Amino acid sequence: MFIYKQFKNLKDNSGKNQKSLASNLSANKFTIRRTRQIVKILAVLFIFLILIGTTPTHIIGETTNGQNAEELRAELKAQIEALSNEIDKYRGTVREIQGQATSLQGEIDILDNQIKAFELEIKRINLIIGGIESDIQEIELKIKNLEQQTESEKIVLSELIREIYKYDETSFLEIVLTKENLSDFFSEIQSLENLQLGIQKSLNQIRILKQELGLKIGELDEQRNEMIALRAVQETQKYSIEKKKGKRNELLEETRGQEYLYQRLINNKQADINSIRSQLYILQGMGGSLSFENALNLAEFAGAATGVRPALLMAVLSRESGLGKNVGTGTWKVDMNPNQHSAYLSICERLELDPDMMPVSKRAWYGWGGAMGPAQFLPRTWLGYESRITQVTGHNPPSPWDIGDAFVASALYLANAGAGAQTYDAEWKAAMIYLAGSNWWKRELWFYGDQVMDLAATMQEQINLIR
Numbered sequence: 001m002f003i004y005k006q007f008k009n010l011k012d013n014s015g016k017n018q019k020s021l022a023s024n025l026s027a028n029k030f031t032i033r034r035t036r037q038i039v040k041i042l043a044v045l046f047i048f049l050i051l052i053g054t055t056p057t058h059i060i061g062e063t064t065n066g067q068n069a070e071e072l073r074a075e076l077k078a079q080i081e082a083l084s085n086e087i088d089k090y091r092g093t094v095r096e097i098q099g100q101a102t103s104l105q106g107e108i109d110i111l112d113n114q115i116k117a118f119e120l121e122i123k124r125i126n127l128i129i130g131g132i133e134s135d136i137q138e139i140e141l142k143i144k145n146l147e148q149q150t151e152s153e154k155i156v157l158s159e160l161i162r163e164i165y166k167y168d169e170t171s172f173l174e175i176v177l178t179k180e181n182l183s184d185f186f187s188e189i190q191s192l193e194n195l196q197l198g199i200q201k202s203l204n205q206i207r208i209l210k211q212e213l214g215l216k217i218g219e220l221d222e223q224r225n226e227m228i229a230l231r232a233v234q235e236t237q238k239y240s241i242e243k244k245k246g247k248r249n250e251l252l253e254e255t256r257g258q259e260y261l262y263q264r265l266i267n268n269k270q271a272d273i274n275s276i277r278s279q280l281y282i283l284q285g286m287g288g289s290l291s292f293e294n295a296l297n298l299a300e301f302a303g304a305a306t307g308v309r310p311a312l313l314m315a316v317l318s319r320e321s322g323l324g325k326n327v328g329t330g331t332w333k334v335d336m337n338p339n340q341h342s343a344y345l346s347i348c349e350r351l352e353l354d355p356d357m358m359p360v361s362k363r364a365w366y367g368w369g370g371a372m373g374p375a376q377f378l379p380r381t382w383l384g385y386e387s388r389i390t391q392v393t394g395h396n397p398p399s400p401w402d403i404g405d406a407f408v409a410s411a412l413y414l415a416n417a418g419a420g421a422q423t424y425d426a427e428w429k430a431a432m433i434y435l436a437g438s439n440w441w442k443r444e445l446w447f448y449g450d451q452v453m454d455l456a457a458t459m460q461e462q463i464n465l466i467r
Contacts, residue, residue, distance in 0.1 A: 336370025
């Protein structure tokens, strides 16, 4: 630095007389005064950056009552875990009873345990939502405190700058002469380099802080979306409870609590084979429906090629349709992840279809939409299965909107997820993976797997009657 070198030369010549030194300094008075102003401004900025660089870190790292907050989180986690364990007991009881001989009491016990599990699941989700709401409030408070602190420091900065201008006219020579010796003055100049390093460190801290806040804001959005989704799951659970209660009341009314009347009811249903064969099996995303028997034929064809139980395959596709008020209601430009666009356009081009006219799913809370046809495959996933679908169906290229291709694609996917083992746990997990992919383990989604397996059991009973 030019000025620093000038000062160092002055220090080396400090043995010269004071008058000569003052004369040399006066010759550079204008340049030196500018340097003094820069030093002052940098010092003020350094103070300002320290204030806004350390205070927000303190805000983010602590809460008003951090220890109590952690205790509350631990207590909430324990309550959620306790409810989860209780739910698992009811689910286990249902599975145990389902493995026994069919009886009126057994059927009532199944419905009772399912109702209790659903009710506890609603309570568990309430606790999760409460925790999310608390986290949202905490993040919002941190952001608000940061904004307030920044505004306060802006006021401090403006006051300090006014003070700089107040003393701006002070003679440089006066400043030098107020020091007892020149070494004190040169020490202050030497500290400028350290000051600059400190400013750079503070700027890095602010940059990191802004990145952390960006992540927090993104996390806030995710938590809000998850909370909305959990409330939707609760509504589904409430609907399931009412449905199970209605089935229980209807069963008791028809049998009047008598086992022999229940067995007669079962026998009457077994005799009605023709109605089972002709009942409608409705799938979204294909623009129509087919009979139960025709759907079973497709499922058996796909099952023979993949090892997946036809009843499970039909239950998954039927449940997807039942879930899917959003199935086929989205558009690829809005609801599909952009990284799927090229694959989607490729599929439509080879099938000679207008991409703007084909139905895809609307975006859901657990991820992007854009899934195609009854099987609800994403474009890139479909491309990964195309050759295997062609090997089974002979269609080249296969279409995600073709019912036969969709059955085979679903069976292949379920087989990859382990459904070929045909055990309860393997099929349940495969159904969960089919719904949510890598998020299959989230407990708030487990109702889906339970409902698929419940439906699969019902369909298996019907299949056993007509085969």
